[in-house]
Amino acid sequence: GVETPKVAALAAVEVVNPDMPCTIDAAALVQMNRRNQIKGCIIDGPLALDNALSEEAARHKGIVSEVAGHAEVLLVPDIEAGNIFAKGIVYLTKNRTAGLVLGAKVPIVLTSRADTAETKLLSIASAVALAAYKSA
Structure with a gap:
């Protein structure tokens, strides 16, 4: 396993937007992680999927983060997003x-x-x- 996994709290955008509750949730998780209320991992977010997976995409958007481009865990904002994401992986990769x-x-x-x-x-x-x- 990974001793200290890098967790990307995913959203459609990389900035907190009061009109997008998942960005507020992501920022809260990051703060809880920094205060050791969530331990054993490094959380960053909100991060869009491209920034979570691609160092180049993160760099292009000016994101400086231990997690961006190196995420080992992708935390989706809700069950709908998770279901779409998981089925997309299954059917697109045919694994x-x-x-x-x-x-x-x-x-x-x-x-x-x-x-x-x-x-x-x-x-x-x-x-x-x-x-x-x-x-x-």
């Missing part, structure tokens, strides 16, 4: 996937009705492997 929810006592399998049998099997296998690893 094998598994759906898990982490952070509970045990991994939770989360699949879509449209998932293939292989994806469902990979999700179950990943959950079992992670649970076994945690209990070892």
Whole structure:
């Protein structure tokens, strides 16, 4: 794993905009991280996706950040954005996937009705492997 993951709190823009609540949420998370209310990671945001993933895009927009261009975790603003983002990755990259929810006592399998049998099997296998690893 990554000892101190770099977390990008995603939004459509890189600046706090009172008319875009997710930018306010991102800024609050950054401040909480700086005050050690959220530990074990480095959070920056709001960051647009291009800035989170591309150092060049961040540099072009004048963003100076440990996270910009180096994000290891992409935090989406809500379930709708997350669903669109995840399905976009699945279908555009055509990679094998598994759906898990982490952070509970045990991994939770989360699949879509449209998932293939292989994806469902990979999700179950990943959950079992992670649970076994945690209990070892």
